[in-house]
Amino acid sequence: MRPELVTLEPLVRAHVPAVLAIEKELFGREAWSRWMVQSELDEGHHYRAAMSGGELVGYAGLAVVDDTEAWVQNIAVRAESQGHGIGRLLLEDLLAAAGDRTVGLEVATDNPAQRLYARYGFEIVGVRKRYYQPSGKDALVMLRGRP
Ligand SMILES: CC(C)(COP(=O)(O)OP(=O)(O)OC[C@H]1O[C@@H](n2cnc3c(N)ncnc32)[C@H](O)[C@@H]1OP(=O)(O)O)[C@@H](O)C(=O)NCCC(=O)NCCS
Numbered sequence: 001m002r003p004e005l006v007t008l009e010p011l012v013r014a015h016v017p018a019v020l021a022i023e024k025e026l027f028g029r030e031a032w033s034r035w036m037v038q039s040e041l042d043e044g045h046h047y048r049a050a051m052s053g054g055e056l057v058g059y060a061g062l063a064v065v066d067d068t069e070a071w072v073q074n075i076a077v078r079a080e081s082q083g084h085g086i087g088r089l090l091l092e093d094l095l096a097a098a099g100d101r102t103v104g105l106e107v108a109t110d111n112p113a114q115r116l117y118a119r120y121g122f123e124i125v126g127v128r129k130r131y132y133q134p135s136g137k138d139a140l141v142m143l144r145g146r147p
Pocket residue numbers: 026074075076077078081082083084085086087088089106107108111112113115116
């Protein structure tokens with residue numbers, strides 16, 4: 001897949017079934033439920049769908065807390081489309097939406113996505129013990145653009 005053929009658009013309710021399929025594929029028992037995905041959209045957070053050939057291939061969301069702070073809620077690319085720059089495209093969109101706010105995220109201690117975040121200036125600032133359930137895995141807290 002060529003990333004130049006991928007376009008970003010607002011994530012809307014019509015995308016939810018495809019989001020749930022990718023969640024299940026990537027996160028298994030820790031996948032977000034339909035209720036969680038829909039409530040994220042209802043909150044009005046900044047969510048983007050990465051589309052290719054009319055199909056959802058990835059998505060990402062940012063919660064803007066206030067003028068100074070925003071949090072990456074999720075970023076996911078379906079397995080068969082990974083490694084083609086779609087994750088970077090989504091993250092760059094979220095960072096543009098965050099403007100000059102400090103951006104935070106949680107990432108599992110064993111997730112190679114940390115490398116992606118480090119490349120965009122995120123630094124590890126702490127650990128949330130047993131953050132992911134039911135696995136009980138710890139999460140690293142990473143921040144970018146601390147004042
Ligand atoms: C993390 C994720 C969104 C990245 O999407 P992607 O489209 O594969 O990423 P890109 O092709 O844009 O690659 C960006 C960088 O991510 C890093 N990276 C991300 N996932 C990686 C993996 N599984 N193995 C190795 N490197 C990885 C690489 O450093 C890569 O940079 P490079 O190609 O210059 O070496 C995707 O791997 C994914 O959906 N993972 C499963 C869900 C997940 O864990 N999400 C993060 C939750 S915090």
